[in-house]
Amino acid sequence: MRMSRYFLPVLKETPSEAQIVSHRYMLRAGMIKQSSAGIYSWLPLGYKVLKKIENIVHEEQSRAGHLPMLMPTIQSADLWRESGRYEAFGDEMLRIKDRHDRDMLFTPTAEELITDIFRSHVNSYKDLPLTMYQIQWKFRDEVRPRFGVMRGREFYMKDGYNFDLTKEDALHAYNRHLVSYLRTYERMGLQAIPMRADSGAMGGDNTHEFLVLAETGESEVFYDSAVTDLTFGDREIDYDNVEQCAGVMEEFTTKYARTDETHDEALFNEVPEERRKVARGIEVGQIFYFGTKYSEAMKATVQGPDGKPVPVHMGSHGIGVSRLLGAIIEASHDDKGIIWPEGVTPFHCGIVNLKQGDEEADGACEALYKSLTALGLEPLYDDRNERAGGKFATMDLIGLPWRITVGPRGLKNGVVELTSRRTGESEEMPPEDAVKKIAAIYAEH
Amino acid sequence: MRMSRYFLPVLKETPSEAQIVSHRYMLRAGMIKQSSAGIYSWLPLGYKVLKKIENIVHEEQSRAGHLPMLMPTIQSADLWRESGRYEAFGDEMLRIKDRHDRDMLFTPTAEELITDIFRSHVNSYKDLPLTMYQIQWKFRDEVRPRFGVMRGREFYMKDGYNFDLTKEDALHAYNRHLVSYLRTYERMGLQAIPMRADSGAMGGDNTHEFLVLAETGESEVFYDSAVTDLTFGDREIDYDNVEQCAGVMEEFTTKYARTDETHDEALFNEVPEERRKVARGIEVGQIFYFGTKYSEAMKATVQGPDGKPVPVHMGSHGIGVSRLLGAIIEASHDDKGIIWPEGVTPFHCGIVNLKQGDEEADGACEALYKSLTALGLEPLYDDRNERAGGKFATMDLIGLPWRITVGPRGLKNGVVELTSRRTGESEEMPPEDAVKKIAAIYAEH
Structure with a gap:
């Protein structure tokens, strides 16, 4: 690209509304422009990085055998009433009435809709395992959107959903996601540490958040410094190999690493003192196993080997695609500007x-x-x-x-x-x- | 891909709600699933074709020197009040109130927002010409959505916008779009005929629609059969060459080809009788030159060579990306199912x-x-x-x-x-x- 033909509206002054460095640099480098509070246009340079990141996510999900698809942004409230989340989501859900006065909403996540697709089409355990994912725009009507694309209202997210016959199978899907996420972040030049997290409104026991260490992170994190020595690197992985995936899970999650939500002071104190670290982190992804929470509420069953209906075991797994631009910049910049890792740079x-x-x-x-x-x-x-x-x-x-x-x-x-x-x-x-x-x-x- | 690992929920029965062949086959082939009236999920096979089509559009826009970017789906009503279209759009616009009771909407098109981006960042004629485009989800709240993805409420559209100093420059941009669209449709195995169209609510004089002939088309079309002999083929084009682009425009738009909106019986009768054809067509794209309509309303001016402010000349240009799947199937199928052209087939x-x-x-x-x-x-x-x-x-x-x-x-x-x-x-x-x-x-x- 020749600069004379490009649209790169670089700003000389630092925009006063930007409190953190990634927001400042994304505005100054002409990557984004705010259109309303927490809602941004992606100018050509920002769009290019967004697509590079999206592409890495697609490649790694495909490698793991997960199938890409796409669900609509505007969904009917009916399914969300079935799961009980229509009310539970509160004011963060953007609620809409269409011209026929039907209750609609802008999807903040898609467990309900994917479960509906599943129960409409899958009847037998023979069609399992199945993992589908999308990269689609989501909306959460935050009270105080801030930090640019790090905490916007309209954001781009990868959300994937696994359907399995047993808890054991679903935990393999969970491990497969952990491995694919480690690869994904490393390709972007990021170290994202899986930390034991709180399942919150989503329900379920097994969940890890992936955090990038950065002073501007919104979460306080506690970890054994030995976790930062771990890298996935270019090792070969067979995503069908249950033991191999479980081994990676164990390697990356056994050492102490927790957010303040799940922090356990006593356990932390068992870590040798010189390795005990307290820092801040930016959440860039999360994996969940939540069992039969949605499949039971929404009657998503398959016929098991014995002919009896079984509710499927599910999990959902997210990567904050648009937020990652902010996280990468927070982790990689100096006082002159951004320093893109080679894997995501807009131009080589x-x-x-x-x-x-x-x-x-x-x-x-x-x-x-x-x-x-x-x-x-x-x-x-x-x-x-x-x-x-x-x-x-x-x-x-x-x-x-x-x-x-x-x-x-x-x-x-x-x-x-x-x-x-x-x-x-x-x-x-x-x-x-x-x-x-x-x-x-x-x-x- | 191995079928045993794919999600391909083929239906044996013909769904009763589908009135046209593309809708029937897309449902039966497990490409889409309706989630609400006129709103669809794209299952893996449908998603794959959608991405192939999107990719061709990107490649041809890039070849023409147009810059990809992305605008948000949820926009503030304020800009639309500035242009006067907030009221004009009527009930087709999906209107939303956010948690702070601000008027928002789901973008049906984006002239206002792109013009706002332009006026915020571009000050001089030296930064022209400029053409930016996006491929983004749009929403139009149709009273009676029907025909599957051909006339859905949530749909995927390429919309591009050119900014030029003079009408002459803007008409070159118009011609450049015509050429790039001809290439785009041909790569998808489609013959899409540019027909003189009515500018409707968008305003402006110069506009052509691209129509694919098909019995199920919503528009009646009148044309000289000689237009169907024209193909762009693999000829080389220099998009900076004004005469060359104008030559293609002339070649493809001189012969009689109009929709019922602009049909002129007297002119049509000048076509030799054996070449006069009346048929039906599916609109798959449209190009517009509308001059200074938005730049004047929204004060998008640049400093001209003489130092005085000049409102820029604009046009907008759209391709119905999700609708194209329906159009291609309408144009290419038999009684056994779909026949994908090689350029867009989901698997080779x-x-x-x-x-x-x-x-x-x-x-x-x-x-x-x-x-x-x-x-x-x-x-x-x-x-x-x-x-x-x-x-x-x-x-x-x-x-x-x-x-x-x-x-x-x-x-x-x-x-x-x-x-x-x-x-x-x-x-x-x-x-x-x-x-x-x-x-x-x-x-x-």
């Missing part, structure tokens, strides 16, 4: 032309642009007639992990400069080497 | 194992599955323990364009059967030739 690298209009510099930039594009990479080429300082400031703010700087002086020696946004280190090299180096970096992402 | 081919459990047949199917997958193709393998007749009926109903049938008898002679869904013709060949043939077909799509 920036090209800064120090002397737009100089024939040699323009030619070298065009050649770099073509070489990178031919390799399937997406560069953002700042081809505007601006001063170098302004171009650098914009690149630093929007946080592309790599920048190639092209100027007449370097070109005389046959070199351009390749700069890492994270370390700030620069290296001079021939243009073709810069291309090779960037291609090699992204081959790993 | 089906594999039918005639004797599940037979070692040789199972092995050959697995080998085919692996070879196709390794080439980046997605087969749907019917690995269920069912009779051949049932498997064939399902494959015909869901409409994959190619089917490979594998049975012990053929394998004795080293062959499988490759069948075209469209022609019904079958050919015996070694498995590796079937793979090659399918790969060659999709290399062109």
